[in-house]
Amino acid sequence: MxxxxxxxxxxxxxxxxxxxxxxxxxxxxxxxxxxxxxxxxxxxxxxxxxxxxxFKFRGAYNAVSRLSPAQLAKGIAAYSSGNHAQAVALAARELGSSAVIVMPEDTPRLKREATAGYGAEIVTYDRYTGDRVAIGQALAAERGLALIPPYEHxxxxxxxxxxxxxxxxxxxxxxxxxxxxxxxxxxxxxxxxxxxxxxxxxxxxxxxxxxxxxxxxxxxxxxxxxxxxxxxxxxxxxxxxxxxxxxxxxxxxxxxxxxxxxxxxxxxxxxxxxxxxxxxxxxxxxxxxxxxxxxxxxxxxxxxxxxxxxxxxxxxxxxxxx
Incomplete structure (x- = not known):
């Protein structure tokens, strides 16, 4: 196998x-x-x-919808330059959860505003010096959030x-x-x-x-x-x-x-x-x-x-x- x-x-x-x-x-x-x-x-x-x-909404919703009620109550974390951020934020809202998104400081304004508009909390970092995976993992561990990565899932x-x-x-x-x-x-x-x-x-x-x-x-x-x-x-x-x-x-x-x-x-x-x-x-x-x-x-x-x-x-x- x-x-x-x-x-x-x-x-x-x-x-x-x-x-x-x-x-x-x-x-x-x-x-x-x-x-x-x-x-x-x-x-x-x-x-x-x-x-x-x-397209990111497809994967985000498929993953978020499979979380347990207990995990949905705790919330979700993700890291993204924009589209996955919006997708997780919307999926979380649709399923009665909350989202914290790690985004680059230079994310296009439209994507950042849309992510916030879906109700997500945004944490920014410098994409040229920061490690978004490490930041997202630390944030999820600290707050007890389910981490939904943009593709490694x-x-x-x-x-x-x-x-x-x-x-x-x-x-x-x-x-x-x-x-x-x-x-x-x-x-x-x-x-x-x-x-x-x-x-x-x-x-x-x-x-x-x-x-x-x-x-x-x-x-x-x-x-x-x-x-x-x-x-x-x-x-x-x-x-x-x-x-x-x-x-x-x-x-x-x-x-x-x-x-x-x-x-x-x-x-x-x-x-x-x-x-x-x-x-x-x-x-x-x-x-x-x-x-x-x-x-x-x-x-x-x-x-x-x-x-x-x-x-x-x-x-x-x-x-x-x-």
């Missing part, structure tokens, strides 16, 4: 049942312009329309996989699935769902070129750390893949490619101008990879997960005008 994966397709189906009627079943959009530019049929799963504006991973599950249920056969990669939870869940349903599908992750820790790790066959990434894709600024997520991605992910900040901006512009959707930089990386021709081969039918749309109007205008 040592070869068994820590998260299975059954776990993703179980998460989907738990999320039914709670999480949004987000739309899958098409664009003839996008198809023509890529040279394939592209199916865009729009998690920017998910609750809290990102099987229930979180299974919940994130429901986005790919829905995409494949709606589109049928896909030749490839392209997914953003930060800590690796979304692609781990997505790959679990996709390979479980379509064993021949190619799963490709996309990272900002300044934060290519998963790409380097998959090439090395072990977890490799990089300096704290400085990129407009703040949600993907990971220094090293998670142990749990890497154990899955090392077996199920076929390739990881990288994109530049300028390519991310171009993808955000195209999504806005041609598809009429607002996508945050982290969510735009799969589109950027397709538009920049990063896939070694262009499959006929490609599924893309847009992971989120949490960006304030000033920052969005600044980035797409650059």
């Amino acid at each position: 040592t070869n068994a994966l820590p998260v299975t397709l059954d776990d993703v189906h179980d998460a989907a049942a738990r999320l039914k009627g709670v999480a949004h079943r987000t739309p899958v959009l098409r664009s003839r312009t996008l198809d023509a530019l890529v040279g394939a049929e592209v199916f865009v799963k729009c998690e920017n329309f998910q609750r809290v504006g990102a 099987p229930h979180v991973i299974a919940g994130q996989g429901t986005a790919a599950l829905e995409l494949i249920e709606e589109t049928g056969e896909l030749d490839a699935l392209v997914v953003p990669v930060g800590g690796g939870g979304l692609i781990a869940g997505s790959a679990t769902a996709a390979k479980g349903l379509l064993p021949e599908i190619t799963v490709v992750g996309v990272e900002p070129e300044a934060g290519d820790d998963t790409k380097r790790s998959l090439e090395a066959g072990e977890r490799v750390a990089v300096p704290v990434p400085r990129t407009i894709a703040d949600g993907l600024a990971s220094e090293i893949p998670g142990e749990l997520t890497f154990s899955i991605n090392n077996r199920l992910v076929d390739d990881v490619v990288v994109v530049s900040d300028d390519e991310i901006r171009a993808a955000m512009r195209l999504a806005f101008e041609r598809m009429k959707i607002v996508v945050e930089p982290s969510g735009a990386v799969p589109l950027a990879a397709l538009l920049a021709g990063r896939l070694p081969e262009v499959p006929r039918r490609i599924g893309v997960v847009i992971s989120g749309g949490n960006i304030d109007v000033g920052r969005f205008a600044e980035l797409v005008a650059a």
